[in-house]
Amino acid sequence: MNYDLTELDRESRMGGVGTETTTREIRRIDLSDFDARRDDITEALWSAATDIGFFQVVEHGIDLDEVRRAFEAAEAFFALPEAVKTQYPLKKGVNSGWEYKSQVRPSIGTPDQKESYQVTRPHMESLWPSESELAGFRETILSFEAKCWELAMKLLSCFASKLGFDREFFTRAHDPSSQNYQSTLRMLHYFAMGEQADTWRAGAHTDFDCLTLLFQRNGQGGLQVCPGREMDAQEWTPIEPSDDAITCNIGDMLMRWSDDLLPSNFHRVKNPGPDEYQGARYSLAFFAQANRDAVIEGPSGKYAPITAEDYLYQRINANFAR
Numbered sequence: 653m654n655y656d657l658t659e660l661d662r663e664s665r666m667g668g669v670g671t672e673t674t675t676r677e678i679r680r681i682d683l684s685d686f687d688a689r690r691d692d693i694t695e696a697l698w699s700a701a702t703d704i705g706f707f708q709v710v711e712h713g714i715d716l717d718e719v720r721r722a723f724e725a726a727e728a729f730f731a732l733p734e735a736v737k738t739q740y741p742l743k744k745g746v747n748s749g750w751e752y753k754s755q756v757r758p759s760i761g762t763p764d765q766k767e768s769y770q771v772t773r774p775h776m777e778s779l780w781p782s783e784s785e786l787a788g789f790r791e792t793i794l795s796f797e798a799k800c801w802e803l804a805m806k807l808l809s810c811f812a813s814k815l816g817f818d819r820e821f822f823t824r825a826h827d828p829s830s831q832n833y834q835s836t837l838r839m840l841h842y843f844a845m846g847e848q849a850d851t852w853r854a855g856a857h858t859d860f861d862c863l864t865l866l867f868q869r870n871g872q873g874g875l876q877v878c879p880g881r882e883m884d885a886q887e888w889t890p891i892e893p894s895d896d897a898i899t900c901n902i903g904d905m906l907m908r909w910s911d912d913l914l915p916s917n918f919h920r921v922k923n924p925g926p927d928e929y930q931g932a933r934y935s936l937a938f939f940a941q942a943n944r945d946a947v948i949e950g951p952s953g954k955y956a957p958i959t960a961e962d963y964l965y966q967r968i969n970a971n972f973a974r
Contacts, residue, residue, distance in 0.1 A: 684711035694810040705917035708897040722796040726839035746775040800938035825946040832943040842933035860967040861903035861939040868893035911950035
């Protein structure tokens with residue numbers, strides 16, 4: 653069955669350079685003492701998400717040492733010889749494995765200037781590096797992925813309440829014990845300058861998922877968001893990277909699930925300017941994507957129901973070279 657992917661149509665028109673502004677605030681939301689402050693945190697999350705679709709969380713409960721270990725594991729993987737990495741190729745349709753310059757954004761029609769390695773738990777057979785190739789990698793990454801899932805479900809529970817669902821609604825829809833689980837941890841390596849001459853490390857796009865958690869390092873910037881819900885603005889706001897903050901954004905799944913109350917806004921990664929850091933850029937992204945058998949249907953029924961499997965399959969296939 654074919655579905656009207658209006659998000660993809662919007663993306664195909666977002667390839668322009670546009671203008672940059674620093675007047676828009678990317679809000680930082682403190683999650684400390686979460687249970688006692690749940691109502692206040694929920695209102696802060698909802699306000700930021702409905703305004704720009706992006707926000708940063710601090711005091712989020714994931715130990716910074718564990719974040720550093722995950723970054724170190726990702727760097728070690730990308731440093732492996734190409735002959736080793738090609739043993740673990742991307743499995744299209746299930747979002748698992750290694751790819752190199754294969755993601756093509758409809759906004760620009762050229763591949764992102766990066767390589768990435770995706771971990772989706774039920775689909776990792778034959779895709780893990782061996783212990784002799786990368787000791788401790790699997791254990792480190794799976795532990796980190798589990799911490800990301802816990803935090804994502806905590807945040808989604810707040811959005812569930814605001815949408816009129818029960819708190820555990822999205823937790824059930826992202827059940828990691830199920831073979832239908834399709835949330836993904838993605839490790840990304842954007843190449844150092846000199847290896848490409850394109851304007852963008854990653855072209856303008858929205859995310860396919862419900863909620864993205866993005867870990868960035870101090871000094872490795874470039875991420876920009878197009879503020880507001882109207883793509884015609886083409887006005888981009890930089891998002892400052894920070895070791896202690898996780899940048900979060902609403903994805904297409906949750907926008908549809910919320911009947912468009914929560915916007916999934918465009919973002920991109922630009923190349924650094926001559927006075928900026930020119931080296932490699934690494935980031936870690938956790939995509940909370942509902943289980944394959946979950947049915948995406950908003951409270952008011954604005955859109956026809958669609959399973960998360962069908963929705964994600966079409967979005968992935970539209971963005972990867974064949």
